[in-house]
Each structure stands twice: as structure tokens, then as C-alpha cells.
Amino acid sequence: MNDMTPIETTLKDWESDQEVRWCPGCGDYAILKAVQRTLPQLKADPAKTVFISGIGCSSRFPYYVESYGFHTIHGRAPAFATGVKLANPELDIWLVTGDGDGLSIGGNHLMHVLRRNVDMQIMLFNNEIYGLTKGQYSPTSREGTHTPSTPQGSIDHPANPCAFALGSGARFVARGYDVSKDLPDVLKAAHAHKGAAFIEIFQNCIVYNKDVFEDFTAKKTSAETQIWLEDGKPMLFAKGTKGIALDQESFALKVVDVEGDDWQTAGVLVHNVKSRALAHMLVELPFGPFPMPLGVIYDNPAVTFESAVVEQNKQASEGKTPDFAALLARGQTWTVSGTAQDPV
Template sequence: MNDMTPVETTLKDWETDQEVRWCPGCGDYAILKAVQRTLPKLGADPKNTVFVSGIGCSSRFPYYVESYGFHTIHGRAPAVATGVKLANPDLDVWIVTGDGDGMSIGGNHTMHVLRRNLDCQILLFNNEIYGLTKGQASPTSRLGTRSPTTPAGSYDRPAKACAFALGAGARFVARGFDVSKKLPEVLEAAYRHKGAAFVEIYQNCIVYNKDVFDGFAAPKGAEDHQLWLENGEPMLFAGSTKGISLNRDTLRLEVVDVVDGDWKSAGVIVHDVTNRSVAHMLVEIPFPEFPKALGVLYDDPRPTFEGEVAAEKARLSEGKEPNLAALLSKGQSWKVEESGPVEL
């Protein structure tokens, strides 16, 4: 997020003339529309907005948003985005990646952009599969996933994207899913955060991992299995008939029943987005024993990477006049004296 004056736009201003090409029914369509509907609400300016992607189905994104964009190489979107932001800190920079692109070959780049706290929004589309390369198991695929690379079922323990982000030092971590009406709220919160904002978006791959998230993300009937977190509000779900409590003896989260709306007597805890320890617990609780924790899990800003770079540059250049000639002649240098012709 930058501090530039908001501009008025509509959804149409963010749509390109390019044909959107994903498989029919792909969750990426819903995410694209959620982003395009959110940008006008933010007052974002297409002329100051940059989408950077790596490789994968999600990485087609820059072609479909009427702004600047880079379609980079596999896993390296954070590196390019860092260069963009350092070159012009006033730009709104969005990184679009997938569970394969961002958690496998690009895992180290994702880690470093988070720990550095570059001011950008990172949207990680998680469909738990390699979709573009025809359905191989990805770092987030569940145990037992059958795919061309795991025909007898995957035995790899899946990576948890939000746990990874918290472990890498991210100061903003959130979750949503493709068809959720609340996804724009999550995107807006990420944009308002000053620093690296990591948003995991569960995305249905209609071809290679169809309906794998239906337990909590089905268009109808899954609401009772969603825990939408709001700062300062009790952790309630299932129509406020159930909640999340912290067992003081075991220091573990538990599901409790809420009778007559009395969540305090049930011991339901209030969400505090600055509580990193509880955020870790929320990303680790197993589904379906617990509801899926969604919304903003953690939000605690700190100085940004590009801000620190600018401050250091200002400090080192204070009181100094730019003089390229003096710089070139400083230190070990020599002068070639003019001489007459050399006899051979």
C-alpha cells in the first residue's frame, strides 16, 4: 500500500481486452473478479499498480488486470517485485503466485520477501496440486493424494502456507477462498497493511483436484465449518452456537458449545490480530475437528524494507555532494602520462 491520493475507478477500468483463459469452472475466475472489484474500493490507480507473477495457472493474472505487470520465471516473482518496489516505492505492488510456484521452487524467495517486509500484497493461490503441468502433487498436497507423480498416494507431509509465512517472520497473514463473498474484505485488509501482506486463497482446481475444499468452502452448506476472524470479536462459528476456547491447563485450543449466546461463560476467546502465538495455533488446528480459520489471522506492522533502504540512503548521503569524477578517482587509481612515439 502507498500513501498516494486515491482515484475513482470502476471494475471496468481494471478489465483488459485479453481473453481470460482458465479451465471452465476454475476458482481463478472468482479470485480475479474479487481483486478487480476490490481495487476501486481501495482508490487504487491503474497507473501506479503493478502485478508480478511467476509460473503456473495463477500467474496469468497480470494479463487480465488493466495495470502494469510482469510475468516472470518460476518462483522468482518476489525478487522482481523487490526490484520494482525499490526502484519506485510509491507503486502498489501485488505478487500473484501458487502453492507450487511460491512454496516449492520459489519457497526461498517467498521466505525472504516476508522476512524483509517489502510493502506488497502476496496472493498465494492454493489448490494443493500442480495444475498447469497436468496435476502432479504439490508441496501442499494432502497425504494420500493420487497424481501422476504419486500414483499410489502421496506420502509427503504437506506444507502449511500460513504456518510457513508466520515462521518466515510475516507481519500480516490471512486466509480466504475463491468463491467467498468475504474475500474482498480480506484483500482490503491486506492492502491497508503497511508491509508484506500474505494472503493464502484456497482455490478449486476443477480438473485435477476438484472440490477438495468443499468441507469448508462449498458454495452452500459449509458455513458451519468456517471460523471467520474479526479483530476484537469472539471466535464464534456455526451460527454462534460454537466457539473456540483456550484450555488453560494444556494451552491448546478447543471447540466449546455456546448456550443462549453467552460466549463469555463458555470461555470463548476474543481475536487479537497482534497475538502471534494464537495465530500459530489457528493455522495448526486440524480440519474437520475444528472449523477452518479464515480472515485476518495476524496483523502487526513494523518498518518496511524499502523504507529502511531509503532511510539508509538518506543517512549515508547527508551533507555530501554528488561528484562522479571524484568518486571514480578515489582510492587506488593511476594516471597515464603522455609520451612520445615508441620505437619498435
């Protein structure tokens, strides 16, 4: 985000007058509150904040935030968001999409906003289902998922949103989930990043895919099933009794036991958010043998698209006087004379 004058707001300042309408128990409610609680902490200005969405349950988001917003068309939110950022680079852009909207019809547009590195926060709500259109399987649905469109179980290999983002050239990749108390910290880190910041947010669809993430979000077992990554900190989980290490022979990650506080002897890796190779390994870890990696996985800023465009236009206009008539007369021009009655 570009430097903007910080202002003081409260959660109430970010609540619109629209009735929030998702299914009772939907994870979108928790994500909305997390965002509305985070914005005052960022000292963001509602007059300079824009929420842009495509189509789907998640895409109702702009109605519920007291800021500027666009509810656009299926899969094309990244294109609209790019246009808004280029038109006014001072605006703070939040793009809201879902696993269907962003990775199916919108996969092409999402890829380009990531590779171009347009400065915005991209929240992809992943509930592994098409919720708005009544429960068909989505690009992220697991193999064997039974839905109206896959009555015998899906045979598709699911897309991995974070792997997709890294493969598209994203410079910031993170994960969180709807009811996590740590989600605001992930949002803050994304906002602090200069460039396209991609956040996959696991979101419970209470109607069509209930508790699909319970295997790692359940509070009773979360210490064993989650690993929250922090830059410069050892990759420990299970209350410090286990960690993630590198197998030197296979050059793959593995789980190791940790005796006491001696994580170094166990070979536990220290997280480095600037390591793209490590990020790729982390987002590809199979859940079950490994805990679910959460938090900031990769954060390595680069020149943003809109800043490069602004600089290029500045250089192209140096020493030139605007002349619209001369611009129209450039190149091939001709004059049409005569009347409609003249013979051809």
C-alpha cells in the same frame, strides 16, 4: 501502500483487452473478479499499480488486469517485486503466486520478502496441485494424494502456507477462498496493512484437484466448517452455538459449546490480530476437529524494508556532493601503459 491520490474507477477500468484463458470453472476467474471489484473500492490508480507473478496458472493474472505488470520467472516474483518497490516506493505492488511457484522453487524468495517486510500484497493461490504442468502433486498436496508423480499416493507431509509465512516473520497473514463473498474484505484489509501482507486463497482446480476444499467451502455446511475471524470479536461459529476456547491444562485450542449468547461462560476467546502466539495456534488447527479459520489471522505492522532503505540512503548522502569521477577513482586504481607488442 504509500499515500497516493485516490481516483475514481470502475470494474471495467481494471479489465484488460486480453482474453481470459483458464480452464472453464477454474477458481482463478472468481479471484480475478474479486480483485477487479476491490480495486475501485480502494480508489487505486491503474497508473501506479503493478501486478507481478511467477510461473503457473495463477501467474497469468497480470495479463488480465489493466495496470502495469510483469510475468516473471519460476519462483522469482518476490525478487522482482522487491526490486520494483525499491526503485519506486510509491507504486502499489500486488504479487501473485501459487503453492508450487511460491513454496517449492520460490520458497527461498518468498521467505525473504516476508522477513524483510516489503510493502506489497502477496496472494498465494493454493489448489494443492501443479495445474499448469498437468496435475503433479505440489508442496501443499495432502498425504495420500494420487497424481502422475505420486501414483501410489503422496507420502510427503504438506506445507502449511500460513504457518510458513508466520515462521518467515510475516506481519500480516490472512486466508480466504476463491468464491467467498468475504474475499474482497480480506483483500481490503491486506491493502490497508503497511508492509508485506500474505493472503492464502484456496482455489479450486476444476481439472486436476476438483472440489478438494468442498469439505469446508460447501454452502450447506459452511456454518459448521468455517470460522471467519474478526478482531475484537468472539471466535464463534455454527451460528453462534460453538466457539474456540483455550484449554488451560494443555495450552491448546479446543471447541466448546455455547448456551444462548453466553459465550463468556463457555470461555470463548476474543480474536486479537496482534497476538502472534494466537495466530500460530490458529493456522495449525487440524481441519475436522476444528473449523477452517478464515479472514485476518494476524495483523501487526512494523517498519517496512523499502522505507528503511530510503532513510538509510538519505542519511548516507547528507552533506555530500555527487561526483561520479571521484567515485571511480576511489580505492585501488592503476594505469595500464604500453602496447600489445611490448614484451611482458
